[in-house]
Amino acid sequence: MVKRKWLAVGIILLFVGLAVALSINQSVVTASQENDLVEVATQRKSDVSTIFKLDFPSQGLYYYVSPFINNLINKIPYGHFKLLRDWKNKPFSNTTAMFIGGGIGICPFLNITIQLSAMYPDLPSKLDVYSDGVYYDTLYPEFWGPISIRYYELYYYEKGFHHLLFVAEDNMSLALDVQIGFFCFIDNILPYQFKINTVLKETV
Numbered sequence: 001m002v003k004r005k006w007l008a009v010g011i012i013l014l015f016v017g018l019a020v021a022l023s024i025n026q027s028v029v030t031a032s033q034e035n036d037l038v039e040v041a042t043q044r045k046s047d048v049s050t051i052f053k054l055d056f057p058s059q060g061l062y063y064y065v066s067p068f069i070n071n072l073i074n075k076i077p078y079g080h081f082k083l084l085r086d087w088k089n090k091p092f093s094n095t096t097a098m099f100i101g102g103g104i105g106i107c108p109f110l111n112i113t114i115q116l117s118a119m120y121p122d123l124p125s126k127l128d129v130y131s132d133g134v135y136y137d138t139l140y141p142e143f144w145g146p147i148s149i150r151y152y153e154l155y156y157y158e159k160g161f162h163h164l165l166f167v168a169e170d171n172m173s174l175a176l177d178v179q180i181g182f183f184c185f186i187d188n189i190l191p192y193q194f195k196i197n198t199v200l201k202e203t204v
Contacts, residue, residue: 059087064099124169154166163177
């Protein structure tokens, strides 16, 4: 039992070590870089709306830099996600993002902010959020500028692996899987790290 526990810890440490090593030359991802936003319609195997955008550019492993640290280092008084590993080629059922760092998964009062944006006026007046099939919260559009964009923010406190579903009034939906911290990592994330998508090219 003890050996199995240390094996699991070793796998996690190896995974994080490789991710950090490969991230040295990668740029910081912020929600303000709108050109990097991914259209939700590009998600695989998801019933999604073409209206919404997520505030991180792709599925992958993200390190959360807290507002305090970001302000101390970069003089920017809000947090951001730094992309450590891109998982575009991993065959997850839904778009999947894993978040570590900044106390995530350790301190229960810390949360991840999952932000969606939509273009005015073609946007829902509210979004109902379901976590693992159970109602979790209702989000309402917030205006921060520019005038054509509205934002929806989910402050998510649940650690481990979860299925999130955002549902608008006209039943448009967005499916997103999140892994927060390392709880359940071995069962839900690690198996996909050894798989890649195979793309079949049609010959004319």
